[in-house]
Amino acid sequence: MAVAGVRHLEHNLLVYRRVWRGTAFSTLVSPVLFLSAMGLGLGSLIPGGVARFDGVSYLAFLAPGLLAAQAMQTATIESSWPLLAGFKWLKTFQGAIATPQGPSDIALGHLYWQVVRVGIVTGVFLLVALAFGAMTMPRAFLAWPAAILTGLAFGMPMAAWTATQHTESSFPVIFRFVITPLFLFSGTFFPIEQLPAAIQPVAWLTPLFHGVALTRALALGHGLDPLVLGIHFAALGALVVAGAAVALITFRRRLIV
Amino acid sequence: MPQGDTAPLIRARGLTKRFAALTAVDAVDFDVAAGEAFGFLGPNGAGKTSTMRMIGCVSPRSGGELTVLGMDPETQGPRIRSRLGVVPQEDTLDMELTVFENLLIYGRYFDVSYRETRRRAGELLEFVQLNERRDDLVEKLSGGMKRRLTIARSLINEPDLALLDEPTTGLDPQARHLVWERLYRLKQKGTTLVLTTHYMDEAEQLCDRLVVMDKARIVAEGSPRALIERYSTREVLELRFPVGVQETLDGQLDGLGDRVEQLPDRVLVYTADGESAAVAAHERGLRPETVLVRRSSLEDVFLRLTGRTLVE
Numbered sequence: 260m261a262v263a264g265v266r267h268l269e270h271n272l273l274v275y276r277r278v279w280r281g282t283a284f285s286t287l288v289s290p291v292l293f294l295s296a297m298g299l300g301l302g303s304l305i306p307g308g309v310a311r312f313d314g315v316s317y318l319a320f321l322a323p324g325l326l327a328a329q330a331m332q333t334a335t336i337e338s339s340w341p342l343l344a345g346f347k348w349l350k351t352f353q354g355a356i357a358t359p360q361g362p363s364d365i366a367l368g369h370l371y372w373q374v375v376r377v378g379i380v381t382g383v384f385l386l387v388a389l390a391f392g393a394m395t396m397p398r399a400f401l402a403w404p405a406a407i408l409t410g411l412a413f414g415m416p417m418a419a420w421t422a423t424q425h426t427e428s429s430f431p432v433i434f435r436f437v438i439t440p441l442f443l444f445s446g447t448f449f450p451i452e453q454l455p456a457a458i459q460p461v462a463w464l465t466p467l468f469h470g471v472a473l474t475r476a477l478a479l480g481h482g483l484d485p486l487v488l489g490i491h492f493a494a495l496g497a498l499v500v501a502g503a504a505v506a507l508i509t510f511r512r513r514l515i516v
Numbered sequence: 517m518p519q520g521d522t523a524p525l526i527r528a529r530g531l532t533k534r535f536a537a538l539t540a541v542d543a544v545d546f547d548v549a550a551g552e553a554f555g556f557l558g559p560n561g562a563g564k565t566s567t568m569r570m571i572g573c574v575s576p577r578s579g580g581e582l583t584v585l586g587m588d589p590e591t592q593g594p595r596i597r598s599r600l601g602v603v604p605q606e607d608t609l610d611m612e613l614t615v616f617e618n619l620l621i622y623g624r625y626f627d628v629s630y631r632e633t634r635r636r637a638g639e640l641l642e643f644v645q646l647n648e649r650r651d652d653l654v655e656k657l658s659g660g661m662k663r664r665l666t667i668a669r670s671l672i673n674e675p676d677l678a679l680l681d682e683p684t685t686g687l688d689p690q691a692r693h694l695v696w697e698r699l700y701r702l703k704q705k706g707t708t709l710v711l712t713t714h715y716m717d718e719a720e721q722l723c724d725r726l727v728v729m730d731k732a733r734i735v736a737e738g739s740p741r742a743l744i745e746r747y748s749t750r751e752v753l754e755l756r757f758p759v760g761v762q763e764t765l766d767g768q769l770d771g772l773g774d775r776v777e778q779l780p781d782r783v784l785v786y787t788a789d790g791e792s793a794a795v796a797a798h799e800r801g802l803r804p805e806t807v808l809v810r811r812s813s814l815e816d817v818f819l820r821l822t823g824r825t826l827v828e
Contacts, residue, residue, distance in 0.1 A: 269624050270624075273617055349608070349609075349612075353574075354608030357572060357597060358625035359598045359626060360625050515576065
């Protein structure tokens with residue numbers, strides 16, 4: 260037997276080989292647009308910006324935040340409609356479990372696939388950021404796994420949720436009321452110290468904050484307090500593990516009836 | 517693996533499946549021997565698919581005993597499934613992949629090497645006559661072609677036992693006959709077939725032996741021929757009367773055959789000799805609009821056992 264979940268990853272790669280061209284444009288253009296409009300355009304309007312953002316330009320401050328946010332969005336999308344298609348519209352998961360594969364192979368395979376998919380999207384982002392001068396090597400390489408971890412911290416809980424769903428109706432709601440607010444207020448565009456003091460502790464409870472903080476610290480090489488980084492890492496890791504554990508249960512319940 | 521020549525490939529005793537308040541399969545017993553073609557015949561909702569899913573080790577039983585290929589689905593699911601070929605009621609093909617890629621990934625699910633899967637996929641596409649559509653997206657195939665591809669896919673692991681849940685439902689007659697012909701060839705090669713159907717002709721064509729299911733239970737078992745002999749007569753005389761006439765006939769049909777069955781739109785007279793019964797009906801002054809003498813079928817068996825017709 261192959262390692263659990265590897266066949267499901269192969270399936271995803273087979274499909275990706277066929278559809279990657281359709282996603283390539285947005286994967287490349289999205290970081291270009293955000294970094295130029297927000298980083299260069301908006302950044303030029305911020306007086307004394309360099310001093311305020313940890314001694315770096317707004318562009319350099321913004322890039323790791325966007326990177327983590329991009330990972331979050333990619334993983335969340337990848338764990339919503341495409342997964343529901345496997346459960347419900349195409350029923351390819353029902354096809355898979357008629358073989359020696361089981362629900363856990365599909366859940367684990369989905370995790371592997373997200374590493375690949377988020378890795379590609381954030382890898383392209385990093386290349387664009389390097390081209391913009393928004394990041395430097397070799398630190399950009401350290402930010403990469405942090406961004407992928409951030410993606411999984413959203414993707415696995417979302418996958419666990421999708422396995423319980425019979426329609427797509429909850430997905431737009433999650434994007435509007437969870438993903439978008441997190442994108443805006445988790446330190447992506449401005450330090451959370453700019454938020455009202457009463458709200459700042461709340462930021463610590465949101466997963467994207469940890470992802471942005473970890474990715475940024477590694478990308479900039481600033482604020483590398485091992486304890487704080489450890490907390491960020493543990494928060495993200497806990498979400499991945501908890502999400503995967505629940506996914507193993509919900510995938511099984513969905514498929515074995 | 518301990519498996520003597522006489523051990524059944526599937527053995528079920530008191531096999532039961534419950535979903536909350538609903539009992540989908542109610543304590544059924546059956547055996548399937550190696551090399552035979554075994555059918556579950558019954559209307560929608562009779563419990564055929566639930567039974568198939570339990571055999572396929574994707575649905576745990578709620579009670580009773582079940583062994584498949586000498587193993588217990590509860591503890592040996594993956595090992596059993598590695599030797600099964602499953603054609604589910606609804607196609608589960610990946611529409612985003614080509615015909616060939618669907619076979620390729622399915623072979624991988626069975627841990628067959630890419631090289632070997634490619635070889636088998638080529639043969640199987642030949643077998644189901646989809647060679648020319650090899651590199652087309654599945655999305656573009658007709659319903660009959662998708663069904664044939666699903667059958668090809670189920671054979672990628674060279675299974676000992678093929679489970680086919682309504683393999684031809686929804687296909688046009690031409691496509692059905694092609695599927696039947698391929699399944700017959702498969703049987704000739706020694707693959708054990710278990711299929712569900714609500715088509716009488718399908719069961720008569722393909723099955724050596726079948727069970728009739730109704731309302732979660734098995735109501736009869738035997739070869740198609742034996743079932744017809746036991747529960748029906750050799751021939752059936754079908755009489756169709758003008759609108760309103762059938763209701764006024766009471767008594768006039770008695771004794772025309774061994775048994776008379778009144779359906780909403782026609783009268784069935786069960787008899788060994790349909791022609792003689794037709795003549796007798798005419799002599800009694802009956803003037804039906806149409807008269808048809810036909811051989812008895814499993815449909816008649818089902819009607820006799822349940823009092824209801826089977827399809828539509």
